[in-house]
Amino acid sequence: MHIHIFMHVPFEGPGCILDWINANAHEVTYTHWFKHTTPPTASDFDFLIVMGGPMGVHDESEYPWLTVEKAIIRQAIHDNKPVLGICLGAQLIAHVLGAQVYANEQKEIGWYPVRFSPSSPVKVLPQEMTVFHWHGDTFDLPAGAAGFAASAATPNQAFVYNKKVIALQFHFEVTQESLESMLAHGEDELVAAPYVQDKAFIHDLSGFIPENNALMHEVLTYLTK
Structure with missing residues (x-):
């Protein structure tokens, strides 16, 4: 399978997703939007993964490539290809499906519990677990999701659309290395707030990483059945 990954900044990469890709001998290519590289068309890949970033879905004036990216995501969904969005990627999926994306009442940065519905398409997800968050925006559920x-x-932390599209606000994919990279580039956001943890506390809770990574692999396996 040819998997294509959209990256918006160099410090939010695929993390443990790359381990799963390599373990399953899939081909992987990238569009680094921050380098203004030439993107593929939806017909060039079998599975699209859209990573996070500090920009918002409405920031086309500052990041004009967002318009192109949205069109490719929309076409991939229309073509019934598996699509996974994480953080900004989830917000972009919600946006192209016609839902509102807007500033959340609270930023959510750090290790906080998420409750999973029994109707989750990925049946191995627990009822509740602690996952890593780094987002200030959120979305309404798209029609049909x-x-x-x-x-x-x-x-709204996650949704599934048409069985082939999954959007996750949180970061199952985070590894110790990618966590350090995000903290190094976003430390100025770690200000006192109800759902923002400080750097030391985030480090202290990094023991949750292996469980998060295991469930990231389960999500990827579900999407490629």
């Missing part, structure tokens, strides 16, 4: 995760700060 089924939400399956919520946290205290964010009612």
